[in-house]
Amino acid sequence: MTTVVEPGLRRRRNRLRWRNTVSGWTFILPNFVGFALLTLVPIVALIYISFTNWNAFGAADWMGLKNYTRLFKDRSYRVALWNTVYYTVFHLPLTLAVSLGLALLLNRKIKAVAFFRTAAFFPYITSVVAIAIVWNLLFSPEYGPINQVLSFIGVDNPPRWTVSSDWSMPAIIIVATWREMGYYMILFLAGLQAIPRELYEAARVDGASSWGRFRNVTVPCLRPTTFFVTVMLSIESFKVFDLILVMTDGGPGQSTFVLSQMIFNKAFVENQYGYASAVSVSLFVICLAITVFQFLVNRRIER
Amino acid sequence: MKKRMWTMAGAVAISGALALSGCGGDNGDTPSGGSINLTVSGWSLETTPEFQVLADAFHAANPDVTVEIVEYDAADYQTLIQVDMSAGKAPDIITIKEAKVTHSWATGGQLLDISDVVQALPSNVSGAGSYAIDGVNYGAPYRQDSWVLFYNQDLFDAAGIAYPDGKWTWDDYAKAARDLTAALGAAGSQALGAYEHSWQSTLQGFAQAQTPGADLFSGKYDYLKPYYERVLALQDDGAQATFGTISTNKLTYQAQFGKQQAAMMAMGSWYVATLVTQQKGGEADNFKWGIAPVPQYSSSTFAKPVTFGDPTGMGINAKIDSAKLEAAKQFLAFVASETAAVELAKIGIVSSVTGDAVTAAYFAQAGLPTDDLSKEAMSNHVTKPENPQGETIGAIQTILGATHTAVMSESQSVDDAIAEAQDRFENEIEI
Numbered sequence: 001m002t003t004v005v006e007p008g009l010r011r012r013r014n015r016l017r018w019r020n021t022v023s024g025w026t027f028i029l030p031n032f033v034g035f036a037l038l039t040l041v042p043i044v045a046l047i048y049i050s051f052t053n054w055n056a057f058g059a060a061d062w063m064g065l066k067n068y069t070r071l072f073k074d075r076s077y078r079v080a081l082w083n084t085v086y087y088t089v090f091h092l093p094l095t096l097a098v099s100l101g102l103a104l105l106l107n108r109k110i111k112a113v114a115f116f117r118t119a120a121f122f123p124y125i126t127s128v129v130a131i132a133i134v135w136n137l138l139f140s141p142e143y144g145p146i147n148q149v150l151s152f153i154g155v156d157n158p159p160r161w162t163v164s165s166d167w168s169m170p171a172i173i174i175v176a177t178w179r180e181m182g183y184y185m186i187l188f189l190a191g192l193q194a195i196p197r198e199l200y201e202a203a204r205v206d207g208a209s210s211w212g213r214f215r216n217v218t219v220p221c222l223r224p225t226t227f228f229v230t231v232m233l234s235i236e237s238f239k240v241f242d243l244i245l246v247m248t249d250g251g252p253g254q255s256t257f258v259l260s261q262m263i264f265n266k267a268f269v270e271n272q273y274g275y276a277s278a279v280s281v282s283l284f285v286i287c288l289a290i291t292v293f294q295f296l297v298n299r300r301i302e303r
Numbered sequence: 304m305k306k307r308m309w310t311m312a313g314a315v316a317i318s319g320a321l322a323l324s325g326c327g328g329d330n331g332d333t334p335s336g337g338s339i340n341l342t343v344s345g346w347s348l349e350t351t352p353e354f355q356v357l358a359d360a361f362h363a364a365n366p367d368v369t370v371e372i373v374e375y376d377a378a379d380y381q382t383l384i385q386v387d388m389s390a391g392k393a394p395d396i397i398t399i400k401e402a403k404v405t406h407s408w409a410t411g412g413q414l415l416d417i418s419d420v421v422q423a424l425p426s427n428v429s430g431a432g433s434y435a436i437d438g439v440n441y442g443a444p445y446r447q448d449s450w451v452l453f454y455n456q457d458l459f460d461a462a463g464i465a466y467p468d469g470k471w472t473w474d475d476y477a478k479a480a481r482d483l484t485a486a487l488g489a490a491g492s493q494a495l496g497a498y499e500h501s502w503q504s505t506l507q508g509f510a511q512a513q514t515p516g517a518d519l520f521s522g523k524y525d526y527l528k529p530y531y532e533r534v535l536a537l538q539d540d541g542a543q544a545t546f547g548t549i550s551t552n553k554l555t556y557q558a559q560f561g562k563q564q565a566a567m568m569a570m571g572s573w574y575v576a577t578l579v580t581q582q583k584g585g586e587a588d589n590f591k592w593g594i595a596p597v598p599q600y601s602s603s604t605f606a607k608p609v610t611f612g613d614p615t616g617m618g619i620n621a622k623i624d625s626a627k628l629e630a631a632k633q634f635l636a637f638v639a640s641e642t643a644a645v646e647l648a649k650i651g652i653v654s655s656v657t658g659d660a661v662t663a664a665y666f667a668q669a670g671l672p673t674d675d676l677s678k679e680a681m682s683n684h685v686t687k688p689e690n691p692q693g694e695t696i697g698a699i700q701t702i703l704g705a706t707h708t709a710v711m712s713e714s715q716s717v718d719d720a721i722a723e724a725q726d727r728f729e730n731e732i733e734i
Contacts, residue, residue, distance in 0.1 A: 056385045057411030075730045133553060140551035163547035165714035253709030253720070268382060270697035271407040
């Protein structure tokens with residue numbers, strides 16, 4: 001049996017659909033124009049450039065996959081990838097733990113809580129150049145306060161921090177964690193305050209210890225926040241650039257040389273925009289893959 | 304066709320993004336009524352008076368040509384001018400701030416072949432080789448700094464040690480640094496014998512220029528070894544500030560020498576003008592100093608000491624209006640002439656032209672040392688390029704930069720670091 005629709009009704013329905021589409025587009029248009037002009041077009045151009053040997057001027061020859069095969073053979077790329085993974089693997093859980101700890105600490109009713117919250121947020125709003133200079137002074141192997149304290153408490157050979165290829169990455173991770181903990185603390189605080197108080201009361205009535213309450217109330221209720229923070233942190237970690245550039249400039253040797261610095265060097269120092277774009281695309285794919293993976297894991301836990 | 308459109312889209316996207324950060328260049332006026340307006344790119348005009356000096360001197364000699372300087376931000380000069388060049392908006396004459404970009408600009412079709420101008424330059428002009436690719440010249444040098452040895456005469460006197468005499472090898476320099484440190488320490492001074500800034504050029508530049516057979520493009524870097532071993536020993540003996548201290552405390556060479564923290568320092572000749580200004584302004588202590596030729600690899604080059612430095616030059620924008628081309632070529636010939644050199648010398652700029660008139664004008668400035676060795680150090684030397692011309696020079700210097708930090712921080716032995724640099728050269732350069 002077929003439904004017969006009057007021509008007039010169909011026209012009206014079409015007009016309604018058209019109007020809805022137009023008004024929908026109108027709402028997202030300002031944002032979309034900005035996004036398309038400033039983000040989408042450059043990204044598409046970047047992907048195109050990664051298949052060429054563009055050197056900033058008109059002539060760009062199509063190279064096919066040459067830039068990408070070169071990537072796999074390039075030792076510096078492997079070093080940069082390894083250093084980036086090293087940074088992420090330590091920086092991510094450390095920042096997660098420290099910022100959650102801070103949030104738990106500052107979610108109580110203690111005196112001057114606003115002051116402490118602000119203080120923890122300070123590093124995040126301080127200029128990264130200033131941070132790098134001050135921490136470099138603190139880490140100074142011979143006269144720096146950190147090593148003086150270490151020798152005072154009896155450490156014989158204190159690490160040479162930013163001027164040692166073994167300790168430069170840990171030094172960067174410490175500074176990065178210190179810098180970013182305040183920001184993620186705020187996110188966790190917001191998450192903590194959204195947890196209904198009744199749940200804690202119910203748990204207490206049921207005789208749960210404070211660890212039990214943390215384990216069975218706080219952690220599950222914080223999961224959306226934790227997920228968001230993990231995604232943001234892993235992308236931020238893979239993109240780490242400014243702090244390293246000012247603190248160690250990738251050195252000593254190549255010990256803190258990361259992917260985004262490789263992109264910067266290849267493009268703006270060596271004028272190999274094609275190859276630099278290929279590295280950028282690889283970084284993009286890695287970040288995308290990690291994010292998709294995290295979403296899949298999250299969905300499975302949710303189920 | 305399609306490919307070109309995409310490339311243009313890319314260029315437009317990038318130039319659009321950079322336009323937001325506030326850059327842009329003007330196209331000069333087209334010639335009218337016999338008078339020509341040339342535009343020249345420059346940077347930090349307030350603190351870099353050389354551009355205006357050249358423009359004024361040229362205009363005085365050629366009243367029908369007006370030269371206008373287009374100012375760019377100094378720190379991002381290369382990026383900004385590249386954007387303008389690819390957008391076809393760059394000035395008629397392009398100043399080449401760092402010689403190593405010549406290759407990509409020339410092969411990218413941005414610079415005109417000006418071999419006729421450069422090959423007609425007098426023989427006392429140095430540095431043109433830094434802008435030549437396969438025998439074709441793309442730039443005329445107007446400025447050529449080279450590295451010399453600055454020494455603090457007051458500290459040498461206090462230590463009772465003889466001044467450099469222009470006949471020093473690096474071993475003589477190392478011995479003097481140790482003796483100075485010991486004698487100054489005994490006299491109760493904190494000053495060290497020498498200061499070597501953390502740049503890779505402070506060491507590699509000399510090794511590269513002075514060692515017979517050294518070649519950056521060969522991929523063999525053994526020649527760096529004796530230079531590194533000497534400096535590491537000086538560092539371990541406390542005769543110079545360590546690399547760790549310099550980089551973590553962000554020491555500046557101006558303060559180290561100007562505030563008498565070190566008795567000797569090898570540095571580019573641009574520092575002469577800085578030191579004079581800082582002594583006048585009180586930023587640097589008031590002490591007597593002199594300039595000596597840099598120590599040599601062996602005694603065989605004492606007569607004509609070998610040092611290094613990159614020139615600064617100018618090239619012609621490939622998109623220049625053909626009516627202005629002749630005037631632009633005249634301007635380039637002028638900036639590398641003795642007349643221009645004397646004008647530059649008067650404001651403390653070391654030009655690419657050497658000669659008695661230039662030296663006399665340079666040392667006529669107030670605050671400069673007047674001894675003969677200083678004059679000789681500034682005028683008698685062979686200056687090799689720090690960045691010889693080649694497509695891969697940027698990548699090679701990046702590799703050797705990592706070698707420098709690894710060795711100087713003592714994270715890696717000299718042999719291992721050199722072996723790694725050679726491996727990376729094989730792996731990354733010869734693809």
